[in-house]
Amino acid sequence: MENNLTVIEQDGQLFVDSREVADMIGKKHFHLTRDIEGYVQVLSTNPNLDSMNFFIQSTYMDGKGEDRKRYLLTRKGCDMVANKMNGAKGVLFTAYYVTRFEQMEKELKQPQTELQVLAATVNNMVQQEKRITVIENEQKRIFDLIGLNPSNWRKEINKIIRLIAKESGLSHSVIWSESYKTLENRGKCNLQRRLDNKRNNMKKEGASKTKVEKANFMDIIDEDPKLTEIFLAIVKDMAVKYKVTLKKETT
Structure with missing residues (x-):
């Protein structure tokens, strides 16, 4: 077993790639992702546990240029995988990932020179621009697919929610709550936690x-193309459930 784990830092969190974990523990990547999906499913049954503290679903591009599923594992996620292993492999894997996480944590705490700070700032700006471009392109595809105007899709969603509330006799807050709860279940996410993180980042950046x-x-939904796609599908499903005619009412 070789210690080839690369620790990735994203938005202050540390992860390792499921492909590298699979290589390290001598397991096919498909089998590891299948195991992780099982762990995520079990975690989702407990409202006090958020699977995103352990595993973050992601994708990578294979040799054919096609998107394939992967997971980013936190230290807790590695713990869970290691706990399912027996013998020397489990011991060695634990030693390797604990060492790599500790090394990365120390590197992040190291004082940086002005040049390093400047380089990191420029890199963050470039990465942010790339993320914005990806989000905009992905959302355009989603809006074209669903049939909503990207410039005012949130306004149209509000209109649909109002129509659902009117048709069902339920309050707007109940309908919104149902849509958000369904999104958290389908998207395996915690909206409140993401919102708290966003607000904290806004404060750090000096927002009023x-x-x-x-x-x-x-x-939060607007910033994540995958959540946007899931949420739009949920609202369409709810419209069907409550017998609201979208085409007629939203044009």
Whole structure:
């Protein structure tokens, strides 16, 4: 077993790639992702446990240029995988990932020179621009697929929710709550936690108190193409469930 784990830092969190974990423990990647999906399913049955503290679903591009599933494992996720292993392999894997996480944590705590800070700032700006471009392109594809105008899709969703509330006789808050809860279940996410993180980041960046307080779940959904796609599908399903005619009412 070779210690070839690369620890990835994203938004202050540390992860390792499931492909590298599979290689390290001598397991086919498909089998490891299947195991992780099982762990995620079990975790989702307990409202006090968030699977995203252990595993983050992601994708990578294979040799054919096609997207394939992978997972990013936190230290807790590695713990869970290691706990399912027996014998020397489990011991060695634990020793390797614990060492790599500790090394990365120490590197992040190291004081940086002005040049390093500047380089990191420029790199963050470039990465942010790339993420924005990816999000915009992906959302355009989603809006084209669903049939909503990207410039005012949130306004149209609000209109649909109002129509659902009117048709069902339920309050707007109940309908919104149902849509968000369904999104958390399907998307395996915690909206409140993401919103708290967003507000904390806004405060660090100097945003006004009013602007911070105005941030909401829809902002979180808007920033994540996958959540956007899932949420739009959920609202369409709810419209069908409550017998709301979207084409007629939203044009």
